[in-house]
Amino acid sequence: MILYPAMLQNYLVVGAILFVLGMIGFLARRNLIIMFLSAEMMLQGVAVNLVAFAYYHGNMQGQAFTLFILTVAACEAGIALALILILFRSKRSLDVSLWQELREPGQEPTRDEEPLVPPPPALPLPRLTPAGIEPRPKEREESHV
Amino acid sequence: MSEIGTILWIIPILPLAAAVLIVFLGPRLLRGFSHVPCVLALAVSCVLSVYVLIHVARQPDELIHPTYYTWFAAGNIHIPVAFRADPLTAFMLAMVTFVGTFIAIFAAGYMHGDDGYPRFFAEVSLFVFSMTGLVLADNYMVLFAFWEGVGLCSYLLIGFWYEKPSAAHAARKAFLVTRIGDLGFILGIILLWITFGHNLDYEYVFTNAANVNRGALIAICFLLFSGAIGKSAQFPLHVWLPDAMEGPTPVSALIHAATMVTAGVYLVARSMPLYVLAPQVLLFVACIGTFTALLAAFIALTQTDLKRVLAYSTVSQLGYMFLGLGAAVYAQHSRLAVEAGMFHLFTHAFFKALLFLSAGSVMHAMGNVIDMRRFSGLRRVLPYTHIAFLCGAVALAAVPLTSGFWSKDAILTAAYNAAKEGHHYGAVFVLLFICAVITAGLTAFYTFRAYFMTFWGEERIPHEAGHHAHESPLIMVVPLMVLSVGALFAGYIDAEPFGLTWLGTFLEHVKHLPAMPTESVTATLLDRVWLLVVPLAMSLGGIAVAWLMYVRQPAWPGVVAARARALYELSWNKVHFDEIYNAFFVLPLWLFAQFCRIFDLGVVDSIVDVLGHVPRLIGGLFRPIQNGLVQFYALAMVLGLTVFLIALVNALAK
Numbered sequence: 001m002i003l004y005p006a007m008l009q010n011y012l013v014v015g016a017i018l019f020v021l022g023m024i025g026f027l028a029r030r031n032l033i034i035m036f037l038s039a040e041m042m043l044q045g046v047a048v049n050l051v052a053f054a055y056y057h058g059n060m061q062g063q064a065f066t067l068f069i070l071t072v073a074a075c076e077a078g079i080a081l082a083l084i085l086i087l088f089r090s091k092r093s094l095d096v097s098l099w100q101e102l103r104e105p106g107q108e109p110t111r112d113e114e115p116l117v118p119p120p121p122a123l124p125l126p127r128l129t130p131a132g133i134e135p136r137p138k139e140r141e142e143s144h145v
Numbered sequence: 146m147s148e149i150g151t152i153l154w155i156i157p158i159l160p161l162a163a164a165v166l167i168v169f170l171g172p173r174l175l176r177g178f179s180h181v182p183c184v185l186a187l188a189v190s191c192v193l194s195v196y197v198l199i200h201v202a203r204q205p206d207e208l209i210h211p212t213y214y215t216w217f218a219a220g221n222i223h224i225p226v227a228f229r230a231d232p233l234t235a236f237m238l239a240m241v242t243f244v245g246t247f248i249a250i251f252a253a254g255y256m257h258g259d260d261g262y263p264r265f266f267a268e269v270s271l272f273v274f275s276m277t278g279l280v281l282a283d284n285y286m287v288l289f290a291f292w293e294g295v296g297l298c299s300y301l302l303i304g305f306w307y308e309k310p311s312a313a314h315a316a317r318k319a320f321l322v323t324r325i326g327d328l329g330f331i332l333g334i335i336l337l338w339i340t341f342g343h344n345l346d347y348e349y350v351f352t353n354a355a356n357v358n359r360g361a362l363i364a365i366c367f368l369l370f371s372g373a374i375g376k377s378a379q380f381p382l383h384v385w386l387p388d389a390m391e392g393p394t395p396v397s398a399l400i401h402a403a404t405m406v407t408a409g410v411y412l413v414a415r416s417m418p419l420y421v422l423a424p425q426v427l428l429f430v431a432c433i434g435t436f437t438a439l440l441a442a443f444i445a446l447t448q449t450d451l452k453r454v455l456a457y458s459t460v461s462q463l464g465y466m467f468l469g470l471g472a473a474v475y476a477q478h479s480r481l482a483v484e485a486g487m488f489h490l491f492t493h494a495f496f497k498a499l500l501f502l503s504a505g506s507v508m509h510a511m512g513n514v515i516d517m518r519r520f521s522g523l524r525r526v527l528p529y530t531h532i533a534f535l536c537g538a539v540a541l542a543a544v545p546l547t548s549g550f551w552s553k554d555a556i557l558t559a560a561y562n563a564a565k566e567g568h569h570y571g572a573v574f575v576l577l578f579i580c581a582v583i584t585a586g587l588t589a590f591y592t593f594r595a596y597f598m599t600f601w602g603e604e605r606i607p608h609e610a611g612h613h614a615h616e617s618p619l620i621m622v623v624p625l626m627v628l629s630v631g632a633l634f635a636g637y638i639d640a641e642p643f644g645l646t647w648l649g650t651f652l653e654h655v656k657h658l659p660a661m662p663t664e665s666v667t668a669t670l671l672d673r674v675w676l677l678v679v680p681l682a683m684s685l686g687g688i689a690v691a692w693l694m695y696v697r698q699p700a701w702p703g704v705v706a707a708r709a710r711a712l713y714e715l716s717w718n719k720v721h722f723d724e725i726y727n728a729f730f731v732l733p734l735w736l737f738a739q740f741c742r743i744f745d746l747g748v749v750d751s752i753v754d755v756l757g758h759v760p761r762l763i764g765g766l767f768r769p770i771q772n773g774l775v776q777f778y779a780l781a782m783v784l785g786l787t788v789f790l791i792a793l794v795n796a797l798a799k
Contacts, residue, residue: 107769
């Protein structure tokens with residue numbers, strides 16, 4: 001099958017949309033995991049482009065490249081998630097704006113002009129209504145010693 | 146390399162090895178035994194030096210100058226590290242190591258219990274290394290290197306008790322004042338270098354001295370002598386030596402009396418083949434020497450610090466040696482002059498070292514009090530020191546049959562011959578001879594004044610000494626005894642009336658000097674009588690006056706001082722040299738330094754500070770960009786990339 005220039009454009013547009021969406025997500029969101037997912041999305045936009053061009057040129061180079069990208073992205077995901085986990089452990093938060101220590105010395109940290117909306121209170125976990133007869137608590141066992 | 150060549154390099158290396166050993170092992174391991182490597186190294190060096198002396202005396206015309214090492218070479222410039230053994234060197238070397246050994250032994254007792262005990266012996270060893278190197282050097286460059294080495298050791302040892310501000314100040318003064326002379330010295334060496342076609346070897350320089358421009362030669366001699374003026378503390382650079390007495394007494398004995406200060410005399414004697422071609426400079430040498438001798442003797446008359454009296458007498462005796470050397474204005478007499486100068490240098494080393502060590506022994510017993518007004522009548526408390534000091538004093542006062550008598554006689558003979566020659570410098574030498582004779586009288590007077598003030602009269606002991614003022618331990622007394630023998634009898638290497646002319650025949654073999662005239666210069670009996678009687682009368686007269694004034698009639702000194710108030714004040718204030726130098730040299734320089742300091746801090750520093758602020762201010766503009774927010778950086782990257790891409794697309798579209 002041969003792709004015509006008009007059809008190629010469709011693929012490229014999809015790739016571009018994916019890339020730009022990912023970019024906007026990366027720049028606008030503060031949650032580390034969302035940012036990471038956005039970065040993955042940009043990667044997929046590029047992958048779509050590569051596949052489309054491979055089809056257009058009728059060779060396998062682009063596809064081979066895409067496979068590499070997928071592999072590398074998988075590895076990278078592992079490392080990135082590990083890092084995010086560590087970051088979360090030290091600050092108990094995923095907010096990326098809490099990590100500003102690399103600024104120039106003497107520079108004031110950037111603060112939100114209006115504070116973040118506090119997270120909604122955690123919904124109570126659904127509980128099953130106990131059914132049947134509740135077993136009597138065990139009496140303390142006597143010591144056999 | 147020949148056997149003698151090996152021995153020549155071992156002589157200086159041994160003290161250096163001792164110095165290194167003491168530096169590394171002294172503070173931890175050797176501690177109170179730090180003197181052992183120093184004394185051993187010096188003793189072995191002394192034995193080897195005597196061997197060299199005997200070797201040279203047996204084959205005096207053999208030219209020994211082994212080359213060991215190329216110090217630096219560039220193009221046709223080639224400076225080797227080479228040593229030389231000739232009569233002058235061997236003689237000086239034996240004296241330095243011999244006196245050095247006994248002073249080191251004395252110091253082991255004297256410095257006992259001092260905190261810097263290992264440091265002291267390391268520095269003394271280093272000094273002996275430098276001094277032997279200076280004496281052995283075969284070219285002016287090596288000579289200069291060791292010359293600076295002894296200067297450094299002198300600085301270190303004067304400032305040995307560096308916690309005392311006066312000692313630190315004296316060390317600085319000695320270093321700076323000798324530096325003035327050394328400036329002239331190095332200029333002289335550079336001129337020598339240019340004049341003699343980039344070769345500074347003694348042999349080459351002396352062989353070709355007659356073929357070079359006479360004006361340049363005069364300038365060279367003059368500049369070399371300025372180095373000697375600084376090192377040998379001659380007028381006008383004599384002010385450092387009396388202050389150098391702040392150092393420990395063995396240092397005063399070794400460096401500032403017996404060896405280092407004679408380096409200037411040695412330099413002039415060594416360069417005599419150049420000086421004989423520049424008689425004007427020799428006349429200058431003689432005049433400076435005589436003037437210094439008279440001046441220092443005059444100052445010594447009223448000083449009450451025992452060591453200071455000895456220091457001024459050292460300056461005075463060094464002046465004497467220069468007078469002896471200066472008598473070589475008549476080229477035919479140059480050997481006689483070198484002989485006289487070196488002979489006095491030799492005997493002076495013995496009796497002055499002895500006097501200083503005796504003074505050190507007095508100081509040791511008196512709890513570091515050295516002011517003669519505070520003690521007297523010590524001859525029963527310190528019997529051995531008393532004898533030793535007396536031996537040194539009679540030698541310094543040139544009492545007949547002691548070593549000082551023979552050597553002073555040699556110098557006066559040399560000066561007398563120069564005066565008698567009837568040349569156009571003859572009249573000057575008549576004056577110099579008279580001054581020298583007067584100085585001899587003054588010397589006898591102040592030496593015995595110090596002796597009588599210290600050892601005669603009623604017994605008074607300062608309270609610093611405690612109740613147990615006692616004779617020094619054996620380790621200090623034995624060197625005193627040995628040096629006493631030297632002070633009395635060292636002069637018999639050249640006592641002409643007894644037919645002993647060993648030194649004369651030995652120094653006959655110094656090369657490159659004009660031959661002596663065949664007939665004896667002091668032929669007439671009248672001259673001989675003159676030369677024996679006049680100094681004899683002066684020396685005995687001086688002693689008699691000292692005895693009269695300080696033993697018989699103790700009231701007289703006060704009367705004399707009151708009568709000749711102005712003269713007394715002048716002598717007591719050391720002719721105001723320190724004040725004059727302070728007002729005319731130190732103060733203007735200090736003011737200039739202050740001005741420079743203010744200029745540097747106020748103007749130069751401000752400009753640099755302003756320049757330093759410019760990048761800071763520019764940096765301040767861009768600083769807010771570095772805010773540490775990851776997303777801000779990502780945004781900047783995206784924007785940058787966008788701009789780049791737009792530009793790229795535009796460029797490709799054209």
